[in-house]
Amino acid sequence: METLKYKVITSITQYKKNCNTLEELVFSGAKDKNTKDEIALLTLLIKKWDADHLFTTDLDPIQLLQSFMDEQGMKAKDLVSLLDVSKGYVSDILHYKKGLSKDVIRKLATHFKVSQEAFNRPYALVVPVRVIKTRKRKVNAYSLQK
Numbered sequence: 001m002e003t004l005k006y007k008v009i010t011s012i013t014q015y016k017k018n019c020n021t022l023e024e025l026v027f028s029g030a031k032d033k034n035t036k037d038e039i040a041l042l043t044l045l046i047k048k049w050d051a052d053h054l055f056t057t058d059l060d061p062i063q064l065l066q067s068f069m070d071e072q073g074m075k076a077k078d079l080v081s082l083l084d085v086s087k088g089y090v091s092d093i094l095h096y097k098k099g100l101s102k103d104v105i106r107k108l109a110t111h112f113k114v115s116q117e118a119f120n121r122p123y124a125l126v127v128p129v130r131v132i133k134t135r136k137r138k139v140n141a142y143s144l145q146k
Contacts, residue, residue, distance in 0.1 A: 006041055009049040018042055019113040050115040060123035061100060062093065068112045083107050096126045 009015045022042040025035060059067065069079070079090045083104050092098040100108070100119055109116040 006038075006045060009045050015046070015049050016113065018046055022046065023113070047115060050118060061119045061121055062096060062123060064118060065108060066094070068108075082111055096124065099125060 006018070007014075009018060022039065025039050025042070028035070069075070076090050076094060077087065079085075079094075080087045083090065084107075085104070089098065093100060093104070105116050105119045108119050112118075
């Protein structure tokens with residue numbers, strides 16, 4: 001009996017291997033039917049793994065990003081170059097002051113080899129509610145946006 005080339009993903013090692021294989025196939029430029037079928041199958045297997053494992057956590061997209069950064073030993077400055085954005089924008093993202101743009105979500109999903117849906121979920125932002133004026137200085141009051 002012939003051994004299957006691909007199986008249902010059951011481990012993180014197998015998941016990463018399939019992600020790397022998919023990336024190689026996509027960027028290989030091959031357009032034959034077998035390659036397209038292989039890409040479709042790997043995509044399906046990876047999406048199944050993502051659905052079963054990424055969304056069962058209680059992590060919001062920013063917590064997920066921070067956990068990926070910790071795993072890879074990344075700092076905020078590394079995100080600046082990865083995402084090609086300002087360090088202020090990265091700071092605002094990591095401190096829940098700004099949401100993730102479509103472009104940022106796309107780049108993060110590609111870099112961390114997860115589906116875009118992992119980062120494209122709702123989460124609360126911290127926004128200024130009012131400015132309190134005193135004689136000596138202004139103080140911004142922040143609260144969670146629901």
